[in-house]
Amino acid sequence: MTRSVGILGTGSYVPERVLTNHDLEKMVDTSDEWIVTRTGIRERRIADEHTASSDLAYEAAVRALKKSGISAEELDLILVATVTPDMFFPSTACLLQDRLGAKKAAAFDLSAACPGFIYGLATGAQFIASGLYRYVLVIGVETLSKITDWKDRNTCVLFGDGAGAAVLGPVEDGAGFLSFVLGADGSGKDHLYIPAGGSRKPATCETVEANEHTLRMNGREVFKFAVRVMNSATDEAIEKAGITREDIDLLVPHQANLRIIDAAVEKLGLSSEKVVVNLDRYGNMSSASIPVALDEAWEEGRIHGGDHLLFVAFGAGLTWGATVLKWSESIAPSQAKK
Numbered sequence: 540m541t542r543s544v545g546i547l548g549t550g551s552y553v554p555e556r557v558l559t560n561h562d563l564e565k566m567v568d569t570s571d572e573w574i575v576t577r578t579g580i581r582e583r584r585i586a587d588e589h590t591a592s593s594d595l596a597y598e599a600a601v602r603a604l605k606k607s608g609i610s611a612e613e614l615d616l617i618l619v620a621t622v623t624p625d626m627f628f629p630s631t632a633c634l635l636q637d638r639l640g641a642k643k644a645a646a647f648d649l650s651a652a653c654p655g656f657i658y659g660l661a662t663g664a665q666f667i668a669s670g671l672y673r674y675v676l677v678i679g680v681e682t683l684s685k686i687t688d689w690k691d692r693n694t695c696v697l698f699g700d701g702a703g704a705a706v707l708g709p710v711e712d713g714a715g716f717l718s719f720v721l722g723a724d725g726s727g728k729d730h731l732y733i734p735a736g737g738s739r740k741p742a743t744c745e746t747v748e749a750n751e752h753t754l755r756m757n758g759r760e761v762f763k764f765a766v767r768v769m770n771s772a773t774d775e776a777i778e779k780a781g782i783t784r785e786d787i788d789l790l791v792p793h794q795a796n797l798r799i800i801d802a803a804v805e806k807l808g809l810s811s812e813k814v815v816v817n818l819d820r821y822g823n824m825s826s827a828s829i830p831v832a833l834d835e836a837w838e839e840g841r842i843h844g845g846d847h848l849l850f851v852a853f854g855a856g857l858t859w860g861a862t863v864l865k866w867s868e869s870i871a872p873s874q875a876k877k
């Protein structure tokens with residue numbers, strides 16, 4: 540990269556309503572015991588009927604801008620990673636641009652499912668590294684509760700709603716993003732998808748009747764893929780960054796299943812205090828998982844100048860992404876303000 544690019548500030552927001560495993564026991568044939576042992580999830584947040592993705596994204600964005608000390612008017616680009624946009628078009632990024640008053644910012648959405656935030660970081664960083672832009676707001680936001688089949692116990696226990704944001708900008712030489720790994724294998728497209736509502740199968744009374752606007756997943760296949768790709772993507776990101784596993788200070792993995800995270804952690808040989816886990820409280824928030832976990836880690840004072848952070852995610856597509864970020868010395872935890 541021609542210019543070093545890093546994260547200047549983060550923010551997150553989750554809806555107030557909590558749905559616990561015990562609540563789900565009353566809705567489908569499941570148990571708190573099954574959900575906790577198979578996934579590690581205990582509760583998740585659910586947006587109300589009036590709340591859309593852009594509403595959650597707005598709250599996270601305001602917090603990230605405040606902590607970074609950058610105003611909305613200074614933003615050059617807003618990039619929203621989501622599979623649950625407010626509508627097909629205009630993009631959720633445009634809705635946000637208007638609400639934030641980010642008058643000079645270009646805006647677009649990015650569809651890469653759970654690794655969407657990492658795809659977004661990689662995309663936004665290129666604009667800054669090239670010198671075209673200075674400040675880019677990247678957001679991962681989902682209201683997965685709106686595309687969940689609440690009668691399907693295989694999926695409805697897994698997901699939650701939330702938003703996380705990061706302001707990207709130039710940082711000192713040697714800091715910032717040291718590597719990016721992005722990948723896709725579209726042959727796995729049938730493992731996680733929504734059957735109807737697109738141009739292949741537009742919405743009709745029949746598709747609504749058949750509940751085809753909710754997500755379908757082959758959990759076992761996604762699980763196997765996830766364990767494999769978490770290992771290969773993290774190894775590649777570490778190697779490309781020119782560091783070793785021992786240099787990793789904090790792993791911020793996609794929060795889908797504790798067993799998947801544990802497998803990656805074991806392979807990397809990391810101790811538990813070097814891993815951020817919040818899926819017990821939020822479930823899988825797809826593209827919002829990593830930025831929410833990152834923001835919480837920063838608020839808790841777990842990130843320091845010079846630390847090497849590793850993000851890794853996998854998801855529908857199938858897609859994956861990983862990045863190594865050296866936290867800028869000029870962004871100390873003490874700067875974090877609510």
Ligand code: UT7
Nearest residue numbers: 568569570573577653692693696758759761762795796854
């Ligand atoms: O962000 C990417 C999105 N997706 C993922 O990351 C998903 C990755 N996959 C997973 O996390 C796991 O595969 C699941 C948590 C989805 C499922 O765990 P599993 O250990 O792979 O269970 P399974 O699908 O093999 O199902 C085991 C049994 C089945 O019963 P039978 O066929 O053995 O009688 C299921 O019907 O558990 C049953 N089951 C449940 N039982 C109680 C499935 N869901 C539930 C449930 N409560 N909620």
